[in-house]
Amino acid sequence: xxxxxxxxxxxxxxxxxxxxxxxxxxxxxxxxxxxxxxxxxxxxxxxxxxxxxxxxxxxxxxxxxxxxxxxxxxxxxxxxxxxxxxxxxxxxxxxxxxxxxxxxxxxxxxxxxxxxxxxxxxxxxxxxxxxxxxxxxxxxxxxxxxxxxxxxxxxxxxxxxxxxxxxxxxxxxxxxxxxxxxxxxxxxxxxxxxxxxxxxxxxxxxxxxxxxxxxxxxxxxxxxxxxxxxxxxxxxxxxxxxxxxxxxxxxxxxxxxxxxxxxxxxxxxxxxxxxxxxxxxxxxxxxxxxxxxxxxxxxxxxxxxxxxxxxxxxxxxxxxxxxxxxxxxxxxxxxxxxxxxxxxxxxxxxxxxxxxxxxxxxxxxxx
Amino acid sequence: xxxxxxxxxxxxxxxxxxxxxxxxxxxxxxxxxxxxxxxxxxxxxxxxxxxxxxxxxxxxxxxxxxxxxxxxxxxxxxxxxxxxxxxxxxxxxxxxxxxxxxxxxxxxxxxxxxxxxxxxxxxxxxxxxxxxxxxxxxxxxxxxxxxxxxxxxxxxxxxxxxxxxxxxxxxxxxxxxxxxxxxxxxxxxxxxxxxxxxxxxxxxxxxxxxxxxxxxxxxxxxxxxxxxxxxxxxxxxxxxxxxxxxxxxxxxxxxxxxxxxxxxxxxxxxxxxxxxxxxxxxxxxxxxxxxxxxx
Numbered sequence: 001x002x003x004x005x006x007x008x009x010x011x012x013x014x015x016x017x018x019x020x021x022x023x024x025x026x027x028x029x030x031x032x033x034x035x036x037x038x039x040x041x042x043x044x045x046x047x048x049x050x051x052x053x054x055x056x057x058x059x060x061x062x063x064x065x066x067x068x069x070x071x072x073x074x075x076x077x078x079x080x081x082x083x084x085x086x087x088x089x090x091x092x093x094x095x096x097x098x099x100x101x102x103x104x105x106x107x108x109x110x111x112x113x114x115x116x117x118x119x120x121x122x123x124x125x126x127x128x129x130x131x132x133x134x135x136x137x138x139x140x141x142x143x144x145x146x147x148x149x150x151x152x153x154x155x156x157x158x159x160x161x162x163x164x165x166x167x168x169x170x171x172x173x174x175x176x177x178x179x180x181x182x183x184x185x186x187x188x189x190x191x192x193x194x195x196x197x198x199x200x201x202x203x204x205x206x207x208x209x210x211x212x213x214x215x216x217x218x219x220x221x222x223x224x225x226x227x228x229x230x231x232x233x234x235x236x237x238x239x240x241x242x243x244x245x246x247x248x249x250x251x252x253x254x255x256x257x258x259x260x261x262x263x264x265x266x267x268x269x270x271x272x273x274x275x276x277x278x279x280x281x282x283x284x285x286x287x288x289x290x291x292x293x294x295x296x297x298x299x300x301x302x303x304x305x306x307x308x309x310x311x312x313x314x315x316x317x318x319x320x321x322x323x324x325x326x327x328x329x330x331x332x333x334x335x336x337x338x339x340x341x342x343x344x345x346x347x348x349x350x351x352x353x354x355x356x357x358x359x360x361x362x363x364x365x366x367x
Numbered sequence: 368x369x370x371x372x373x374x375x376x377x378x379x380x381x382x383x384x385x386x387x388x389x390x391x392x393x394x395x396x397x398x399x400x401x402x403x404x405x406x407x408x409x410x411x412x413x414x415x416x417x418x419x420x421x422x423x424x425x426x427x428x429x430x431x432x433x434x435x436x437x438x439x440x441x442x443x444x445x446x447x448x449x450x451x452x453x454x455x456x457x458x459x460x461x462x463x464x465x466x467x468x469x470x471x472x473x474x475x476x477x478x479x480x481x482x483x484x485x486x487x488x489x490x491x492x493x494x495x496x497x498x499x500x501x502x503x504x505x506x507x508x509x510x511x512x513x514x515x516x517x518x519x520x521x522x523x524x525x526x527x528x529x530x531x532x533x534x535x536x537x538x539x540x541x542x543x544x545x546x547x548x549x550x551x552x553x554x555x556x557x558x559x560x561x562x563x564x565x566x567x568x569x570x571x572x573x574x575x576x577x578x579x580x581x582x583x584x585x586x587x588x589x590x591x592x593x594x595x596x597x598x599x600x601x602x603x604x605x606x607x608x609x610x611x612x613x614x615x616x617x618x619x620x621x622x623x624x625x626x627x628x629x630x631x632x633x634x635x636x637x638x639x640x641x642x643x644x645x646x647x648x649x650x651x652x653x654x655x656x657x658x659x660x661x662x
Contacts, residue, residue, distance in 0.1 A: 010464050079425035087435045096445050190405070192422035194595030197523040318521055328593045331430025333509070338432065341637050342455045342492045342652055346554035346573040348638070353597040357549040 024068045024186055046261070046289020047071055050076025051326050053191075055209035055260050055288050072212075072330045079327055090186055092245040092254055095160055096238065096286075103239040103290075106165045108268060112236075114162035119239060122294075126129035148358040165236040166266050168283060175268065197318050204321060208301060209287050212326025213238065213294040217286075221305050225313035230307075230314075232267035232283065232300050239263045240289050250334050251287045265295035271302045281306075370405075373445040374380025394441040395473040400424050404442035404597070408588060411599035417529070418512050423595040426469075433466055433635035435590025436489045436508035439597065440470060443504065444487060451475045451485035456493040456635065456652035463491070480655040492555070494546065494576040496634050496653040499585040501602060507570045512598065514558040514568035534566055539550035545614055557616070560607045561600060569606075575618045576633045580606040626651045 025031065038045055038061040048060040052075040060078055066071035103119025106112045118124075132140070169175040187202040195203055208216065223230045241261050246252040265285040283303025285295040302325075305317040313319045323329065377393060394401055400422075407421035424588040433453050444450065452467045454460035458480040466489065467478050479485050482495040489506040499505060515525040518536040528534065555571045559580065569580060570589055580587060580600055587600040600606060605638065608616040625632040627648045634656065636649040651657035 010459065013461055013464050016594055076425070076429065079426070080427040083396055083400065083424040083426065084391050086399055090621055127564075127615055157415070174645060189422070193421060193426075194420035196420065197521075317525065322522075327425065328430045331432060331434070332593055333429030335510070338491075339455050339457075340492075342573050342635070343555045343571050344634075345638055345652075346575075350552050350554040353550065353620075354548045361549070 015153060020068075032065055034058060034065060037064050042050075042069060043163060044069070044074075046072045046291055047213060048293075050288040050291055050294060051075035051210060051212055053083070053288075054078045054082045069353075071084070072326055075212075076327045076330065078241035087192065087251075089246060090189075091257070092247060094242045094244070096242055096262075097164055099161075099162075099238055099240040099242050099264070100259070101158065101238060104162060104236065105234075106236045107234040108165060108236075112165050113168070114159060117158075117162075125330070162238075166268075169235070169268070169280065173277075174280055176281050178282075192206070195321060199317060199321060202243045204285075204305065204317065205298075205302065207321045208243060208285070208298040208324065211294070211298065212325035212329065213297070215324040215326055215329065216294055216301060219314045219320055220300040220304075222262055223300060227312040228304055228307075228314045229303050229311075230269045230283070232269050232296075232301055232303070234296065235266040235268045235282070237263070237265050237292060237296065261289050263289065263291050263295040263352075265292070265299040267296065267299040267303060269300075319321040370445070372445070373447075376513070379543050390591070391473050393474065394444060395469075396438070396441060401442040404438055407597045408439065408442070408599065409446070411588070411597045412586070412601050415567075415601055415604050416559075416565030416567040416598060418504050418591075418598045419554070420595055421597050423592045428466065428469060428593065430593040431487070431510060432462055433491055433508040434592030435594075435597070436491070436506045436592075437466060437470070437590075438592060439506045440487060440489050440592040441474060443506075444470070444474045444476055446475050447484045448474075449479050449484055451479050451482065451488045451655070452490070453492055453493060453495070453653075454487070454491045456495075456637075459654065470554040480658065482653075482655055492571045492573075493652060494572055494579045495636070496651070496656045498579075501584045504586050504588060507572070507587060507589045509568070509570045509589045509594075511556065512568055512589070512594050512596040514556075529565060530560040532564065537566060539609070541609055545611070550614060551610075551616075556651035558609050558610065562604050562606075566609070567598065567600075573619055573635055574608075574616070577608050578607075578618070579618070580604075582606075621649070624649045626657060629655070629657045631660060 038057050041061075041064065044056055046063055048063060048071055049055050049057065051071070052060065052063070054060075054321045059081060062075065063074035063077040064071070067077065071203075087253065088262045089303070099118055100121075104114070104117040106116065151285060166175055170177070188200045188206070190203050190206045195207065199207070222228065224232065239261070239346070241259040243259050246257045248255055263286070267283040267285075268280040269283055281303060283301070284300040285298030285302060286300065287294050301314060301320055304314045305320050307315040310316040372594055392398065393561060403422060407419045411417065411419045422654070423435065424438060424488040426437050428434060428437060440450070450467070450470060451458065452463045452470070454463035457463065470476065471478060472658055482488065482497040482499065485503065487504050487506060488495065489508070490526050491508045494505065513522070513525050515528055515534075515537060516597070517527050519528065528536075541551055544553070555573050556568055557574050558566050558576050559569050559577060561567045568576060582603055582605065584602055585602070586602055589598045619635065621632075621636050626636060628650050635652045637652045639648045639650060640646070641648045
């Protein structure tokens with residue numbers, strides 16, 4: 001009898017869930033420790049924290065383990081966890097000039113005040129598989145540490161703050177003034193209110209900051225490549241730690257509650273002459289962790305979506321904000337795997353009727 | 368139990384520091400979130416057919432899998448409730464099972480397959496065959512809350528169209544359908560006018576279920592989690608499918624067919640391909656009702 005077979009079955013569903021957990025653990029290798037993921041797959045952890053919009057390295061690492069490395073699923077688990085936590089308040093605006101820099105570059109100028117700080121990056125590596133890593137162990141790591149750090153001079157001091165490249169341009173009148181924040185008091189909170197269009201900038205930036213890296217990249221790339229007209233210059237890209245301040249609930253005094261690692265991108269794009277004087281305009285990107293591709297894509301899209309007359313998808317704010325949330329897109333795409341018997345039956349009914357009418361008309365025409 | 372009594376009791380429980388269900392707050396979401404959603408529901412009930420934007424929370428079940436319905440259910444449910452969840456009419460379907468498992472874990476409620484016993488029914492793509500009462504709530508999961516999306520891609524524009532009751536393009540769409548195909552080809556998600564004002568997407572229920580929305584005893588709540596909208600049809604509301612005088616709305620045609628299991632000839636039927644030669648058999652889509660008749 002087909003009846004039971006087409007309805008799924010509770011036991012089959014539970015077995016499928018168990019099998020997934022088993023698939024991850026059935027091999028002969030040692031179980032993966034959450035600390036290993038947090039430390040050794042830190043870029044994956046950063047990506048999950050950004051897209052899951054929750055700064056929690058340990059939980060992000062746990063999510064990656066549980067999701068068998070699927071970044072969409074892991075980000076999704078973090079977001080779901082986030083929904084169980086009350087909204088206690090908002091941090092005070094962060095001044096990224098205070099960032100404890102680990103990497104900072106500008107592609108607009110050969111040298112910048114404070115200097116280019118390359119930091120840890122794979123940008124300049126040859127993407128050749130390093131077969132040495134196949135036998136990674138403590139001795140190898142110690143030797144590597146020795147090689148890297150033994151010959152370093154200790155004199156190079158990193159300043160506490162670095163001046164912003166765009167501030168210099170702005171002082172010289174080459175860059176448009178910073179946009180009015182348009183916020184009195186608390187920002188628009190996209191986790192508490194749904195978007196309305198045109199979306200206020202605080203809402204647009206929040207949406208982009210938790211957008212899916214690949215989705216943001218695709219749309220930003222379409223603009224860079226030709227569907228749009230934003231040709232960005234990277235004014236400054238920073239990676240580092242910023243202090244997170246909250247106002248004391250009683251005294252209102254700012255307190256540092258901790259620090260978060262962020263990537264910040266500021267892109268300069270073609271000038272526009274609102275007051276008759278041409279100036280560069282700025283696109284801004286900021287996300288949790290080290291995710292430079294995302295921060296740059298976000299900055300490009302921030303600039304694109306502020307184009308007065310959109311001519312392509314990347315410039316259309318609704319298009320960009322509605323389609324770059326990986327968790328929403330993933331869930332909806334996967335939902336097509338759910339049964340659609342009723343809808344399809346209804347479709348069949350209409351198709352058969354339409355066919356009948358068409359055949360009848362054909363008959364009538366032939367007569 | 369009345370919601371206000373339950374909230375008082377829950378508040379007391381929390382103040383006494385009692386642990387929550389399964390390590391999570393009762394109903395998964397924090398209390399502020401549930402209150403927020405209940406307010407949106409009240410607004411939706413006050414303006415039948417109007418889509419109320421709300422701060423949709425992420426559920427541990429994926430977007431597109433019923434998160435809007437789940438949030439409504441979780442914001443309303445108390446331990447005294449009896450919950451039924453169906454997917455395409457079926458209590459045992461993958462997604463229905465999954466949702467029940469989750470809600471049971473975080474809200475500790477009794478589950479039933481019986482439409483008449485349930486106090487809250489969450490559904491995807493069907494309205495139960497048995498008539499529901501004023502004491503019950505039907506929560507419908509919604510993938511596309513915007514009925515006008517077929518004719519207008521922009522949300523800013525569709526909101527304007529609703530505000531001004533500018534529905535000419537929707538009517539034109541139906542008219543063109545008739546010109547092209549001889550009749551309206553919309554199969555499920557058939558647009559309706561609610562309370563003579565808003566055109567509303569009734570969720571992907573088949574046309575068969577659309578008449579059940581009209582002047583019903585039951586409160587219908589619609590939740591679109593991914594699109595962050597809640598809307599409602601309160602009891603005794605006029606709900607009319609879009610139609611023309613000479614092209615009236617019609618439900619799916621099951622004439623000459625009946626359920627191969629319980630024999631019902633007055634229910635929405637699933638069509639099953641029985642073998643490779645393509646023979647078809649029909650069964651009730653509403654499995655709870657079919658079980659009841661078959662028992």
